[in-house]
Amino acid sequence: MLLHLHKYNPEPASSMMVLSWGAPYFTNPSLLQQLLTVILTVTLPSESAAQTELRGEIGQNVTISCPVERQNTIKFFYLQKDEVFVNGFYTSRTIPKEKWPNTRVVHGKATVQMLHLKASHDGDYECHIQYNGSENVSSIVIHLSVTAKYSKPNVTMSCDDNICLVTCASHGGYPRAELMWNGVGDGSSPAWKVLNVSEESDPDTMLYNTSSTSSFNCSYGAKRLINCSVGGVASDMLPVCVPKDPPDIYILIVIGICSLLGLIALIPLLLRWKHKKEQTRAGDPKEAIPLN
Numbered sequence: 001m002l003l004h005l006h007k008y009n010p011e012p013a014s015s016m017m018v019l020s021w022g023a024p025y026f027t028n029p030s031l032l033q034q035l036l037t038v039i040l041t042v043t044l045p046s047e048s049a050a051q052t053e054l055r056g057e058i059g060q061n062v063t064i065s066c067p068v069e070r071q072n073t074i075k076f077f078y079l080q081k082d083e084v085f086v087n088g089f090y091t092s093r094t095i096p097k098e099k100w101p102n103t104r105v106v107h108g109k110a111t112v113q114m115l116h117l118k119a120s121h122d123g124d125y126e127c128h129i130q131y132n133g134s135e136n137v138s139s140i141v142i143h144l145s146v147t148a149k150y151s152k153p154n155v156t157m158s159c160d161d162n163i164c165l166v167t168c169a170s171h172g173g174y175p176r177a178e179l180m181w182n183g184v185g186d187g188s189s190p191a192w193k194v195l196n197v198s199e200e201s202d203p204d205t206m207l208y209n210t211s212s213t214s215s216f217n218c219s220y221g222a223k224r225l226i227n228c229s230v231g232g233v234a235s236d237m238l239p240v241c242v243p244k245d246p247p248d249i250y251i252l253i254v255i256g257i258c259s260l261l262g263l264i265a266l267i268p269l270l271l272r273w274k275h276k277k278e279q280t281r282a283g284d285p286k287e288a289i290p291l292n
Helices: 029-040 249-282
Strands: 004-011 014-020 051-057 062-065 074-081 084-090 103-105 111-114 123-131 137-147 154-160 163-173 180-182 192-201 208-217 224-230 238-240
Parallel strands (some): 051 137
Antiparallel strands (some): 103 111, 123 137, 180 224, 192 208
């Protein structure tokens, strides 16, 4: 065979795998397939591959740009994730590998645009580049962190006697994040306790839905303002253990006075109505009947 895989140590501090091949590999599709398989399964020692951090949001797009030597011309470029081919190009041949349908590669540049990000796209991506006139394959690892903002937590409350149950719920976030209660004081306080926590991940989207219910014993203290937060998104402030205000004596007095005035205003109307009723009953005087 004309394909040889050997160790190359240009410097004592680094090592990488280098490929050399002959022209028959580009006229024979099966041999070219074998070549690509070798390239795409190269494993580099951790100290030889620098790592770059990249962030993207679920549903949005992200551009993965691998560092290149601008003075050199790229012969081939491959981007892979977990030894699976993502996209790339070879300057003189078509790559017989199925690329990810949500990716676009800029031919001649080590740049891949990834569309409509999903949670499953989170992870390490390896860039493998070879330049014209060189047998060395340079590689770098780019870590893509995919996130999704949690919805603004919705808080509901129900109270019975001195116990208030408060539930906080949020959905659609990634990665998993702990739901926190704020303004509740010391976690060991008998005035409140967390009754349950629920975290569910959608099997298709991998997005998380989370909720928590806490119990507040209002007999231990007065009114307080609380809220909950998850993934950096917080709910509105909510007052709990608010004492019921007794009826305002002044409001009762005003209501009584208004009722009395209304009754006094009705007296003349009632008297007038009674007078008219008596006149109606009396009617006009009857004409006298003549006697024979």
